[in-house]
Amino acid sequence: MKSLIRFIAWGALLIFLQTTVVPLFAIEGVMPDLLTIWLVFVALREGQTTATIAGFSSGLLLDFFSGDFLGIGALAKTGSGFVAGYFYDSFKTAETIGTYRFFFAMFFSSLLHNLLFFIIYLAGTDIPLLRILLQYGAGTTAYSTALSLIPMYWMTRK
Numbered sequence: 001m002k003s004l005i006r007f008i009a010w011g012a013l014l015i016f017l018q019t020t021v022v023p024l025f026a027i028e029g030v031m032p033d034l035l036t037i038w039l040v041f042v043a044l045r046e047g048q049t050t051a052t053i054a055g056f057s058s059g060l061l062l063d064f065f066s067g068d069f070l071g072i073g074a075l076a077k078t079g080s081g082f083v084a085g086y087f088y089d090s091f092k093t094a095e096t097i098g099t100y101r102f103f104f105a106m107f108f109s110s111l112l113h114n115l116l117f118f119i120i121y122l123a124g125t126d127i128p129l130l131r132i133l134l135q136y137g138a139g140t141t142a143y144s145t146a147l148s149l150i151p152m153y154w155m156t157r158k
Helices: 002-020 034-046 048-066 072-087 093-097 100-121 129-147 149-157
Strands: none
Touching: 002 034, 002 048, 034 048, 034 072, 034 093, 034 100, 034 129, 048 072, 072 100, 093 100, 093 149, 100 129, 100 149, 129 149
16 A cells, blocks of 8 residues: 555656656657656556556546647556566566666657557648657657666666
8 A cells, every 4th residue: 555655656746747847858859758667667566457557547647737638648658557567577576677677668668658659649740650750759769768777777776
């Protein structure tokens, strides 16, 4: 119960930061996704089911607070939490978060999230599909994955 309250508090804080502070760090319209980093952390600590539920909940709340199309973030974050859950190992939870597995879980989860989100979000615009994939999909994935190195190294020092 204590960890559930802690996860909810972190999720709420990160939703607030994602909608207010993170846009200040955008590079050519590409922003890191703090919630996806958090989802990977949740997936590696609690498993696939918890991460999938956390992804749906946080995605829906983020859609609501950011003013985006309602449901796209929920779909993308649900998929992200589901994919990250494949890296879960109940016997090596603490070790997994501080290793390369966290990095790869973050990369694949972020890639799926960004492909789902940006292909649906930018469908019907004049932006070519290749630009959507390279600038927004790959750019946000690289930015978020690079930022995920901070909690990964922080966990190795614990």
